[in-house]
Amino acid sequence: MTIYDLVIKNGLVIDPAQEIEEKFDIAVSRGVIESVEKNIPSSSAKTVIDASGMIVTPGIIDLHTHVCYSICPRLGVAPDKTCLVNGSTTVLDAGSAGHIVFPSFREFIINNSRTKIYALLNIGSIGLVTFFFDRVKSVLLSPELIDISETISCIEKNRDIIKGVKWHHVYGQEALLLARQVADKTGTFMMCENSALYWYPIDIVLKFMKKGDILTHCFHGGPAPAVIDEEGRVRQEVEEARRRGVIFDVGHGQASFSFSVAEKSIQQGLEPTTISTDLHLGNINGPVYDVGTTLTKFLLLGLSLRDVVEKATLNPAKALGISDRLGNLRPSSVADIVVWKLVKGKYELIDCMGEKRISEELLRPIYVVSNGELVVR
Ligand SMILES: [Zn+2]
Known part of the structure; x- marks a missing residue:
């Protein structure tokens, strides 16, 4: 069985380059995306991130x-x-x-x-x-x-x-x-x-x-x-x-x-x-x-x-002019990935004119992967 460096499981994957907006698992090895598919087994990875309830983007x-x-x-x-x-x-x-x-x-x-x-x-x-x-x-x-x-x-x-x-x-x-x-x-x-x-x-x-x-x-x-x-x-x-x-x-x-x-x-x-x-x-x-x-x-x-x-x-x-390897989650692209949580609450957002608006959600990064390596957890 292939052993991947990292598998991100159960997240809602949004990758406009592949027109994907669906629950998928993503496998990463040697700094690149290996595959985006359903049900990649946890046992096939050195590190597993459970992204249940979260959003996974390039x-x-x-x-x-x-x-x-x-x-x-x-x-x-x-x-x-x-x-x-x-x-x-x-x-x-x-x-x-x-x-x-x-x-x-x-x-x-x-x-x-x-x-x-x-x-x-x-x-x-x-x-x-x-x-x-x-x-x-x-x-x-x-x-x-x-x-x-x-x-x-x-x-x-x-x-x-x-x-x-x-x-x-x-x-x-x-x-x-x-x-x-x-x-x-x-x-x-x-x-x-x-x-x-x-x-x-x-x-x-x-x-x-x-x-x-x-x-x-x-x-x-x-x-x-x-x-x-x-x-x-x-x-x-x-x-x-x-x-x-x-x-x-x-x-x-x-x-x-x-x-x-x-x-x-x-x-x-x-x-x-x-x-x-x-x-x-x-x-x-x-x-x-x-x-x-x-x-x-x-x-x-x-x-x-x-x-x-x-x-x-x-x-x-x-x-x-870098869309061949960055900005997407295609197999063989660079494994730069963000796992986000859309956190619910009341957030006051302000523009540069001093105008305030209330948002009931805020996009927060939970995991950031750069060249296949976890940057923050
Ligand atoms: Zn500037």
């Missing part, structure tokens, strides 16, 4: 985080302690590092974390190193901090990790054009902020965006124009961008998620393509906390559990 792929900790001292969170233990087995760092600090980010953080880390390179040379240092913030606005050829060369040297370029509003509108050039020249994509600031209305930002590009903070509540207009209707430019394949990503963050904008958008059929946290030091103690809390907000907004899982596993995997 490891979460959080498409917007800032894990460049210590290099960005007031922004970055430590990935293993904040993302991995809470269910995000893979994260995308959304432009914490520019080309000057990327080598340190790679050597000291990416190479030494259990969390799988992909990155977007910031269009600004030092990225967000000085973020939340208000007295030196204006330094960032200098166009002299952008070097296109160094940025391109850094992407080319780190193709396995760097998936695209990040336009961050602090670098100004001119940088948007430069980010477009970098993405086109390297054949990668661009992530743009649906930004807080008055200077960059969404119609201007969307003009630069193509298929496969990611508009993060998609349910920003303002003060700049949101995806919905003053009458609450989804803007024409937004509909057009969605039709041409722009990805709408939540990127909850400290100031970038409004229940009311999300609700009105979803009612009109504008669902996010991907649900991400924008987890960083400024929001980890609220309003974001962790990925389970962000996912719960979308259950509260009426999305099904299956849809929420798809938007945090399969869809981000596709956006990053």
Whole structure:
């Protein structure tokens, strides 16, 4: 008889990649999924997890985080302690590092974390190193901090990790054009902020965006124009961008998620393509906390559990071009798995505008498996 390293039994398996939403057992060996089937005997495993009454999903792929900790001292969170233990087995760092600090980010953080880390390179040379240092913030606005050829060369040297370029509003509108050039020249994509600031209305930002590009903070509540207009209707430019394949990503963050904008958008059929946290030091103690809390907000907004899982596993995997081995529970895929409990109670969830809503359930990770190994129990 085959002896597996780990078998997860009796859980409700939700794997949108295989269109599974049913009770199955999952067997894991040597870091990969071996099989997903009914009644795998407990005696065939070195370790057994009983997931009765729980939900089993692929490891979460959080498409917007800032894990460049210590290099960005007031922004970055430590990935293993904040993302991995809470269910995000893979994260995308959304432009914490520019080309000057990327080598340190790679050597000291990416190479030494259990969390799988992909990155977007910031269009600004030092990225967000000085973020939340208000007295030196204006330094960032200098166009002299952008070097296109160094940025391109850094992407080319780190193709396995760097998936695209990040336009961050602090670098100004001119940088948007430069980010477009970098993405086109390297054949990668661009992530743009649906930004807080008055200077960059969404119609201007969307003009630069193509298929496969990611508009993060998609349910920003303002003060700049949101995806919905003053009458609450989804803007024409937004509909057009969605039709041409722009990805709408939540990127909850400290100031970038409004229940009311999300609700009105979803009612009109504008669902996010991907649900991400924008987890960083400024929001980890609220309003974001962790990925389970962000996912719960979308259950509260009426999305099904299956849809929420798809938007945090399969869809981000596709956006990053890694869906062959991550974001799903297919046999031979990497064994990144989360066992969740939908805990009943009364939970006050808060958005970035201060609006509170009560949820009667909260998605909590009970077991996290990364590369076939149990991370938390
Ligand atoms: Zn961010």
